[in-house]
């Protein structure tokens with residue numbers, strides 16, 4: 165991602181602070197798994213944390229939300245995040261078990277879409 169893109173993003177936010185994130189040039193999108201197994205998707209200033217679920221999906225096949233590949237049950241993991249604050253409503257998403265490999269295939273535009281859908285319901 166060229167440096168000018170980040171500068172353009174910052175400039176727009178500075179002049180028009182209320183600009184919808186969907187209309188901004190794509191920034192640096194990070195997608196990774198932490199030591200506790202949670203999946204993180206970030207594009208400054210937004211950050212989505214997905215909590216892993218123990219139970220494997222009971223049906224097959226599953227589509228990974230990030231790389232959009234069809235996965236077997238062994239390759240898939242289910243994650244959830246809370247919608248709103250403290251309301252106990254969760255949304256569930258499926259991703260590859262191998263986040264590193266998935267991150268090399270997933271398009272930043274797709275990751276941004278997941279992130280914005282989560283934070284702007």
Ligand SMILES: [Zn+2]
Pocket residue numbers: 228229230231232233259260266
């Ligand atoms: Zn994937």
